[in-house]
Amino acid sequence: MPRCVPCERDFQDEVALNQHQMYSLNHKNKPARQIRSQKPANEGIPKDYNSTDGYARRTQARPRPSYDSAPHSVQPEVPKYICGHCDSNFKSKRDLEQHSCNTRKGGFSGSESLTQHESTQIEHKFPCAFCYPPCGRKFETLEALDIHSRAVEEKNEMNIARRTKNKWSIIQETPEAIEKLRTMIHSKELLEKSGYKLEPLTEESISDQRKCVNCHEKRFKSRARLNTTCRFHPKKPTKKFNRSTGDREILFPCCGQLEGPDCEKCVVNDQHIYEDFDTFAEKLTFVKTPAPLPGIQKRRAVALDCEMGTSYTNSSELIQLSVVDYFTGESLIDMLVRPKVQLRSFNTRYSGVTREMMAQAIATGEYLNGVEGARNELWKWIDSTTILIGHSLHCDLRELRLAHPLIVDSLLCVPKINASGNGLKTLMKELLGQKVQDSKSGHDCVEDALASRELVIWCIQNEDLVAERAIISQREEEIRRQEREANNILKEERLRLKLEQEQFDGGLESSNSSSAPIPRVGEIMEHDFSYMRDEYYSQGSNSW
Ligand SMILES: [Zn+2]
Ligand SMILES: [Zn+2]
Ligand SMILES: [Zn+2]
Ligand SMILES: [Zn+2]
Ligand SMILES: [Zn+2]
Numbered sequence: 001m002p003r004c005v006p007c008e009r010d011f012q013d014e015v016a017l018n019q020h021q022m023y024s025l026n027h028k029n030k031p032a033r034q035i036r037s038q039k040p041a042n043e044g045i046p047k048d049y050n051s052t053d054g055y056a057r058r059t060q061a062r063p064r065p066s067y068d069s070a071p072h073s074v075q076p077e078v079p080k081y082i083c084g085h086c087d088s089n090f091k092s093k094r095d096l097e098q099h100s101c102n103t104r105k106g107g108f109s110g111s112e113s114l115t116q117h118e119s120t121q122i123e124h125k126f127p128c129a130f131c132y133p134p135c136g137r138k139f140e141t142l143e144a145l146d147i148h149s150r151a152v153e154e155k156n157e158m159n160i161a162r163r164t165k166n167k168w169s170i171i172q173e174t175p176e177a178i179e180k181l182r183t184m185i186h187s188k189e190l191l192e193k194s195g196y197k198l199e200p201l202t203e204e205s206i207s208d209q210r211k212c213v214n215c216h217e218k219r220f221k222s223r224a225r226l227n228t229t230c231r232f233h234p235k236k237p238t239k240k241f242n243r244s245t246g247d248r249e250i251l252f253p254c255c256g257q258l259e260g261p262d263c264e265k266c267v268v269n270d271q272h273i274y275e276d277f278d279t280f281a282e283k284l285t286f287v288k289t290p291a292p293l294p295g296i297q298k299r300r301a302v303a304l305d306c307e308m309g310t311s312y313t314n315s316s317e318l319i320q321l322s323v324v325d326y327f328t329g330e331s332l333i334d335m336l337v338r339p340k341v342q343l344r345s346f347n348t349r350y351s352g353v354t355r356e357m358m359a360q361a362i363a364t365g366e367y368l369n370g371v372e373g374a375r376n377e378l379w380k381w382i383d384s385t386t387i388l389i390g391h392s393l394h395c396d397l398r399e400l401r402l403a404h405p406l407i408v409d410s411l412l413c414v415p416k417i418n419a420s421g422n423g424l425k426t427l428m429k430e431l432l433g434q435k436v437q438d439s440k441s442g443h444d445c446v447e448d449a450l451a452s453r454e455l456v457i458w459c460i461q462n463e464d465l466v467a468e469r470a471i472i473s474q475r476e477e478e479i480r481r482q483e484r485e486a487n488n489i490l491k492e493e494r495l496r497l498k499l500e501q502e503q504f505d506g507g508l509e510s511s512n513s514s515s516a517p518i519p520r521v522g523e524i525m526e527h528d529f530s531y532m533r534d535e536y537y538s539q540g541s542n543s544w
């Protein structure tokens with residue numbers, strides 16, 4: 001009989017155990033390992049709800065009133081007999097009455113006392129009536145509900161402030177507008193070139209990316225060379241000052257050899273030792289956005305932005321997720337994400353998130369649980385047919401470890417203004433004359449998502465300008481390429497001349513005879529190509 005270890009309860013089959021573990025609030029934040037039985041814990045549970053994340057479960061385990069603009073997510077079959085006290089669920093009333101409720105000392109022995117306990121308990125659960133779209137959360141105490149409602153109120157006020165600060169466009173969600181946006185979707189080639197992961201990596205290719213902890217060579221390189229022998233210096237090289245020669249030299253303390261072509265690695269192992277797969281794979285394990293469910297229309301296009309902190313091992317960690325609807329600009333998600341590891345820095349200057357904000361979010365339960373929790377929240381609004389919009393969105397998707405096919409990246413859409421200023425702030429100022437990211441307390445994640453959305457809207461509304469500018473950029477790039485090529489030819493020519501000169505000088509010394517003069521190095525001047533550019537601009541391009 002499968003057993004739930006923390007509850008010390010036996011279940012008649014895996015399905016019952018899984019249901020218990022899914023719906024019982026008792027298991028909130030308990031590691032999956034602790035409550036997993038022999039078989040994988042996802043049997044008999046609808047896939048979307050196969051999550052150990054407490055937040056997702058809180059908001060989805062029970063049916064809630066359907067609102068028109070809320071995502072029409074499928075509700076899992078709700079168990080009929082739920083204990084109002086410990087949230088365990090049962091197939092029959094008899095099972096419910098007989099279970100020993102371990103959230104209360106001594107439990108309830110008879111059905112009578114349990115029924116009484118239940119009726120008072122259910123009354124004392126306070127449902128949230130503040131959130132739109134509804135969060136579906138229920139609170140044990142009025143204080144908890146109050147904290148939640150204040151957090152919601154604060155967010156609403158922030159949204160009003162954002163709305164009045166900048167003029168964000170609102171787009172009618174017409175078939176034409178959807179089609180227009182669709183034309184902006186980038187090709188697979190461009191996305192891959194720009195750093196997007198469109199398909200999850202295979203386990204083998206993740207494994208191949210691992211480095212040997214000794215020689216630091218990546219696994220696929222060693223394998224390509226059929227090189228199984230690992231040669232390395234166990235100690236890092238140090239810089240030393242050589243008194244006799246007066247030179248600075250780099251020395252391996254392990255064997256005393258100088259760094260250089262003659263240096264031989266002093267330790268030889270017959271195999272490489274690779275980084276731990278599970279730890280390494282975590283950051284590279286991308287998940288695909290789920291395909292649409294029949295009859296359910298999620299958002300057609302959303303803009304998103306993430307903020308990141310830094311862990312003690314210097315890995316980048318997701319700490320905030322903001323998602324707005326592309327058409328209405330409505331804020332769909334604006335939540336802090338609680339990382340699985342301790343953070344060294346919240347990068348507050350950029351992220352706008354402070355340690356105190358995170359502590360507050362954790363204390364009140366207003367957070368998403370790790371990358372998985374953030375993805376699950378996102379999937380309430382999007383499926384694989386949703387167009388995702390963002391500025392350098394591959395960075396955000398890398399943090400979410402999400403492989404998504406339909407991307408409109410505002411950085412790839414907008415014309416290049418100059419090499420140094422393609423950030424949201426510069427582009428918004430130059431193209432739209434709007435100020436964003438001007439707060440001293442760091443970025444506002446929702447504002448970033450709105451700004452990226454606004455840039456895409458601007459590009460759609462200024463198609464001709466963008467196309468014209470793209471042609472200019474292309475020509476400029478062509479001129480630069482020609483310049484580079486011509487300069488390379490010059491360099492080669494100079495080198496050839498220099499060698500000839502040396503040979504000639506050597507010949508002079510030995511034979512002392514004269515011959516025709518060869519131009520000296522430097523006589524060929526670097527060519528000035530700027531006239532090509534001037535010529536181009538004099539043709540006139542008024543719009544820029
Ligand atoms: Zn249990
Ligand atoms: Zn109970
Ligand atoms: Zn709520
Ligand atoms: Zn050595
Ligand atoms: Zn090695």
Ligand SMILES: [Zn+2]
Pocket residue numbers: 305306307443444445448
């Ligand atoms: Zn941001």
